[in-house]
Amino acid sequence: MIQPVLAVLIQQRLRLFWNRLARGPRRVRRLVGAGLATVFTVAFVIMAGLNAGSLVERVARIDPAAAADALPVLLLGVTAITLVTSLSSAFHHLFLAGDLELLLVAPVPMRSLFWLKVVEIWRDSVHVLLFQAAALFGFG
Numbered sequence: 001m002i003q004p005v006l007a008v009l010i011q012q013r014l015r016l017f018w019n020r021l022a023r024g025p026r027r028v029r030r031l032v033g034a035g036l037a038t039v040f041t042v043a044f045v046i047m048a049g050l051n052a053g054s055l056v057e058r059v060a061r062i063d064p065a066a067a068a069d070a071l072p073v074l075l076l077g078v079t080a081i082t083l084v085t086s087l088s089s090a091f092h093h094l095f096l097a098g099d100l101e102l103l104l105v106a107p108v109p110m111r112s113l114f115w116l117k118v119v120e121i122w123r124d125s126v127h128v129l130l131f132q133a134a135a136l137f138g139f140g
């Protein structure tokens with residue numbers, strides 16, 4: 001169960017993101033930019049999955065056993081990328097975030113602040129999980 005203070009902090013982060021995106025000067029450009037970034041991100045993950053699928057299919061034509069062995073190698077590589085990305089994201093959010101001092105002096109429990117940072121770290125690692133999904137999709 002999400003603690004009430006953590007839920008409020010997450011809601012504030014989402015509201016701040018939406019206000020930066022949809023309000024103020026050049027909001028149309030920001031909305032179009034965010035839409036294009038979302039489209040390109042989804043298209044990139046789909047293309048990565050199709051590329052992995054075509055690679056596995058070409059290998060399967062030559063040697064079906066090698067194609068079956070390709071999935072663990074792909075997933076091992078993506079797992080290594082996940083580990084490196086998660087660690088760098090964690091170090092950034094825990095030690096280099098610009099809002100750290102502001103959050104530390106805020107009247108919120110430290111446990112809620114800790115879980116907010118954990119949620120931010122996991123949020124940044126979602127894109128790597130999409131690559132794992134693309135590899136699994138490509139394998140069929």
